[in-house]
Amino acid sequence: MIERKSTSNWPVIGNEKVVEFLERSIISNKLANAYLFCGPGQLGKRLIAEIFAKSILCQDSKHKSAPCGQCAMCRQFEKKIHPDFLSLNVERGKKTISIESVRSFQHEFNTTSLLGDTKIGIIDDAADLSESGANALLKMLEEPAGKSIIILITQFPNILPNTIISRCQVIRFKLVGRSRIAEFLEQQGCSQEEALRITAAALGRPGRALDYFNHSxxxxxxxxxxxxxxxxxxxxxxxxxxxxxxxxxxxxxxxxxxxxxxxxxxxxxxxxxxxxxxxxxxxxxxxxxxxxxxxxxxxxxxxxxxxxxxxxxxxxxxxxxxxxxxxxxxxxxxxxx
Ligand SMILES: [Zn+2]
Structure with a gap:
């Protein structure tokens, strides 16, 4: 099968259709209130979610579907201090995302933004939500605050309640072809022989291939x-x-x-x-x-x-x-x- 080259400026390997869809959503301003990014691990779900968020928050209107990387918003995003970008994960030492964490996430969403009009939050891994946490999230999804976008990321979508899934635009990520990953590794300075060995073991996951290349x-x-x-x-x-x-x-x-x-x-x-x-x-x-x-x-x-x-x-x-x-x-x- 011939793999299509991406025409996008997003620095990701594979899943071109997902990237194209998200870029088009930004350009046409047809954004959902909630997305569910699902698929096996190390395909770039988190990376793509962050570029998507950064593109939406970027102030440079010339760069419609990709972040400019230069404006104040992009710089704050890169330093992880952008006040309109929120992230929710399992806290250190805990096994699930508690209702208290979801409530404080919700509270931050409800606080008026001083910078723009859109707030974006990522929940990774959404399958870590406790039952009460999931119920609190469902309420948030039912009554979205202003212009807010929540991106749920998970490898295990079926663990999430259907009531949550049905409120999300579901984006499925696919494994990436070997030749695409090998080509990328060679661009990073990997020998052809090593690229073949790593790509075979990475099983279609670019993140895994990069990990193997960087950390033997x-x-x-x-x-x-x-x-x-x-x-x-x-x-x-x-x-x-x-x-x-x-x-x-x-x-x-x-x-x-x-x-x-x-x-x-x-x-x-x-x-x-x-x-x-x-x-x-x-x-x-x-x-x-x-x-x-x-x-x-x-x-x-x-x-x-x-x-x-x-x-x-x-x-x-x-x-x-x-x-x-x-x-x-x-x-x-x-x-x-
Ligand atoms: Zn920017």
Missing amino acids: ILFDKHEEHANDFFKLRREGLCYRFSFIQKYLGTKSRIDQSNRIAELINLWITVIRDALLYKENNREQIINLNHSSELKKISDARTNSDLLKEIQSLIALRDSLDNNINPKLALENYLINL
């Missing part, structure tokens, strides 16, 4: 997760349960879901690679450094076994978006591995 320790972690999977398959229940305990600790539900989703995405590629190994299709293999383990899995399992494994991993990943206890779901999967 993160790429090593990726390799470690592949090794964990091989070991989990060999070891008994005792090891599997202690792995879960160590890997998830006492993190919040959304953090646990994020971590499990990260593992599952990698594990799916391992099983897919084992299938490719069976078919002697080495060129498409992602986990190139694990050939001997891939061979073992591929020798021990039939094609239909491997396809079933992929299906159950996908089912586990989908279940994370369904308000279930993520730790129990992973335990259940590993018991039956």
